[in-house]
Amino acid sequence: MPKKVIELPPADPNIISELAQSVEKFSVLATAVELNLFDHFKKPKSAEEVAKELNLDERLTKKVCNALVASGFLKEINGKYSLTKASKVFLLSDSPFYQGNLIKLYKKTREERxxxxxxxxxxxxxxxxxxxxxxxxxxxxxxxxxxxxxxxxxxxxxxxxxxxxxxxxxxxxxxxxxxxxxxxxxxxxxxxxxxxxxxxxxxxxxxxxxxxxxxxxxxxxxxxxxxxxxxxxxxxxxxxxxxxxxxxxxxxxxxxxxxxxxxxxxxxxxxxxxxxxxxxxxxxxxxxxxxxxxxxxxxxxxxxxxxxxxxxxxxxxxxxxxxxxxxxxxxxx
Incomplete structure (x- = not known):
């Protein structure tokens, strides 16, 4: 511990926080891909609507959607969520640039290796x-x-x-x-x-x-x-x-x-x-x-x-x- 509790560390601690948060962001993204969540937001919808379509917990679905907004994969306006450009290009299953299988492989590799x-x-x-x-x-x-x-x-x-x-x-x-x-x-x-x-x-x-x-x-x-x-x-x-x-x-x-x-x-x-x-x-x-x-x-x-x-x-x-x-x-x- 520092000698004085008000003393700032001599290096930026964000390097650790950002790394930890990147793991959290990927966990949310991989879960959304596993559920094929993005296909359900081709048109703006509330989290509750999508939760009912996928038979998910409504409260947690909303929090996942909020996390995807924070990560740049969804937009939220007046309680309705919609796709960003990145999610349209890379996360819709019918996109020629779909990355879902690659994301699943990343998740598998991290779990197994x-x-x-x-x-x-x-x-x-x-x-x-x-x-x-x-x-x-x-x-x-x-x-x-x-x-x-x-x-x-x-x-x-x-x-x-x-x-x-x-x-x-x-x-x-x-x-x-x-x-x-x-x-x-x-x-x-x-x-x-x-x-x-x-x-x-x-x-x-x-x-x-x-x-x-x-x-x-x-x-x-x-x-x-x-x-x-x-x-x-x-x-x-x-x-x-x-x-x-x-x-x-x-x-x-x-x-x-x-x-x-x-x-x-x-x-x-x-x-x-x-x-x-x-x-x-x-x-x-x-x-x-x-x-x-x-x-x-x-x-x-x-x-x-x-x-x-x-x-x-x-x-x-x-x-x-x-x-x-x-x-x-x-x-x-």
């Missing part, structure tokens, strides 16, 4: 489950929602200007999941023969996004052959792998490219602990369960590429506050 941080610190990593059950439809939908809110359009803007893309005939989206990158590349270059390689059960969801516009190849790229003669292999957020496993995958990719083919990767990197804070926490999340590192700095990743027979020809920073992404273009050496 971050709650075990203290245990892992005391006893060591708790053991990484290497099965593929995590890649279910909800996960793929969440990844699609994360892509369309920024990284997908920014990546396409970079890739479409590459000379190698303009003359490419055959492209593989490695571990492409939802397939939206391959679909976007195909839309820009209709003559492109685009493929998505992913696990068989994942491709069942991929079909819902791409239809018959993109070719699908079932398999596990950590074990199976991925094809050959590709002008471009694209990999987005699938190469967070231990060094030895990553090296094997990259050598396989190298062998699957044509002589003048290129690899395009888009991933998070830790180059600055503050500027890349999202990647810092992402790395820590992995480490709660895993004994090996999976997130690299840009120079570390480039060194691994070089050791696998690639020459890095370009690095494009498309990062923002919450997505420290860089695109690395490497050609076969």
């Amino acid at each position: 971050w709650s075990k941080l203290l245990e892992a610190l005391k006893n060591g990593p708790l053991g990484f489950q290497g099965n593929n059950s995590v890649f279910n439809e909800s996960f793929i939908l969440a990844m699609a929602e994360g892509a369309v809110r920024g990284d997908l359009p920014k990546t396409v803007e970079v890739v479409k200007e590459l000379p190698e893309f303009k003359r490419a005939k055959k492209l593989l989206d490695l571990g492409g999941g939802h397939g939206l990158y391959a679909l976007a590349f195909k839309e820009i270059n209709p003559e492109l023969d685009a493929y998505v390689f992913d696990l068989p059960h994942v491709l069942e969801t991929t079909k819902k996004f791409v239809g018959d516009k993109v070719n699908l190849i079932p398999g596990d790229f950590t074990k199976d052959e991925i094809g050959s003669g590709y002008d471009i292999i694209f990999a987005s957020d699938v190469l967070y792998r231990p060094h030895e496993e990553l090296t094997k995958i990259l050598k396989k990719v190298h062998a699957s490219l044509s002589d003048d083919g290129i690899l395009i990767t888009k991933h998070w990197y830790i180059d600055d602990l503050k500027e890349d804070s999202t990647a810092v926490f992402f790395d820590l999340m992995f480490s709660i369960l895993d004994k090996v590192d999976r997130v690299y700095s840009t120079p570390e990743f480039c060194d691994i590429l070089e050791s696998c027979g690639f020459e890095v020809v370009d690095i494009v920073d498309i990062s923002d506050t919450h997505s420290p992404s860089k695109i690395i273009v490497a050609k076969v050496r």
Whole structure:
């Protein structure tokens, strides 16, 4: 305790309060998404009306609505609540930019992993489950929602200007999941023969996004052959792998490219602990369960590429506050 009770602390305590409140705000938002609450406010309504529609406690529903107003997701006028621009764009289930599945994934990750941080610190990593059950439809939908809110359009803007893309005939989206990158590349270059390689059960969801516009190849790229003669292999957020496993995958990719083919990767990197804070926490999340590192700095990743027979020809920073992404273009050496 301070020597004098009227003495102010020598640092701003709001850094702690704001962090605690962000947890509370997210809890309210995740609960509202779980209830599909925002769809019920397409037209202004009272909290009592929505509580009756969803069979909720009226008093608590009003307080949740007030909290959503405080967070910027609802507006309140004369006892009626309505949507803000952000909630219309990101929280209506029929919006092309809906983020509900991604929010549910955030909540699941925080409950299943971050709650075990203290245990892992005391006893060591708790053991990484290497099965593929995590890649279910909800996960793929969440990844699609994360892509369309920024990284997908920014990546396409970079890739479409590459000379190698303009003359490419055959492209593989490695571990492409939802397939939206391959679909976007195909839309820009209709003559492109685009493929998505992913696990068989994942491709069942991929079909819902791409239809018959993109070719699908079932398999596990950590074990199976991925094809050959590709002008471009694209990999987005699938190469967070231990060094030895990553090296094997990259050598396989190298062998699957044509002589003048290129690899395009888009991933998070830790180059600055503050500027890349999202990647810092992402790395820590992995480490709660895993004994090996999976997130690299840009120079570390480039060194691994070089050791696998690639020459890095370009690095494009498309990062923002919450997505420290860089695109690395490497050609076969």
